[in-house]
Amino acid sequence: MINKNVKVRSFALALCFTAPFAMAEIQQVSGGLSTGAAADLLFQVETLQQEVQQLRGLLEEQGHELKLMKESQRNRYIDLDKRISLLMSASAANEFNQPSPSAQSEQKTSPRNAVDAPMSAPIPFAPVNLQPPTVQSQQAYNNAYDLIRQRKFDDAEMAFSAFVKEYPSNTLTGNGFYWLGEIKLVQGKSQEAIEAFSTVTQKFPGHNKEQDALYKLGTVSDQAGDTEKARSYLQDVIKRFPNSKAAQLAAGYLSKIK
Known part of the structure; x- marks a missing residue:
């Protein structure tokens, strides 16, 4: 050009x-x-x-x-920066801290604790048996997430893609797919973003990122011109997670859809 x-x-x-x-x-x-x-x-x-x-x-x-x-490129980076700032304050502790010994014991006996603690409303049991983070998986996740904070999105995409492939049944894997979706959005890859967010909701139901992934599916679907599907996702967030931040965002976005 x-x-x-x-x-x-x-x-x-x-x-x-x-x-x-x-x-x-x-x-x-x-x-x-x-x-x-x-x-x-x-x-x-x-x-x-x-x-x-x-x-x-x-x-x-x-x-x-x-x-x-x-x-358009600048607005994408600004939008991602705002989302990172909002989400970091709410979920940084859950995403970066090792589970306590008592939590690890509960995870071995209760499938509900196999995912990060919910941010607000109770979340259904996850039907998959997720494993708590090991030292290696936690470090790999932290390294990938640090690349987002450094705005190295191409490197972060490769790091998270490698993470979800190497650790398919980790409690952090749902987070990995979610952040892959966010990265795909800032890169302008809307369809790949939808696939990443859908993986969170389909393969990791009950995960603490499910409500955020549903909200993102609603907004991306609307931007892609599928208004009906967007409404369905946003209404699902409001219905299933009424007290969550994602539900508040979904209600505000839903009111603007014609």
Whole structure:
């Protein structure tokens, strides 16, 4: 895009400088040219001037498109930064701290404690047997999450993809898929984001990230033009997690959907 703009700009400038000289030359030699030759030269100059105007218009249009692309990318980063700030304050302790010995004992005997503690309303039992984080898995998760905080989204995408593949039945795996969805959004990969959020709700029901994943599915579906599916996801959040932050966000977003 930038190279193309440079080429167009260079050509336009060349035409701008060439046309006046050509016009002056015509005026100087027109006395020694036939009427037809002078008219032909004048026609060529007028054609060059028209092309200059067209190129200027094209350059302005491309400049506007480039400006919109930069604004869209900046807005994505700002949006992710806001979501990270909000979620970090509510879930940082659960995501980064090792389970206590008593919690580990409860996880071995109760499937409900096989996921992080719910943020608000009670959450149904998860039908899968998740394992508590080991030192290695916790460190791998922390390293991947730190890449998000450093805004290294491409590296974070690879790190979380490797994490969920290596630890498919970890209590942090649902978190890993959720953050993969957030990263895909900031990269503009909406369909892949939907797949990541759907994995949280389908393979890790009862996980503490399920309500957030449902909310994101609602907003992304709406942005993709599927209003009915968006309403369904948002209403599900409100119905199942009425006292959660996600339910408040879902209600506010739902009121804006036409």
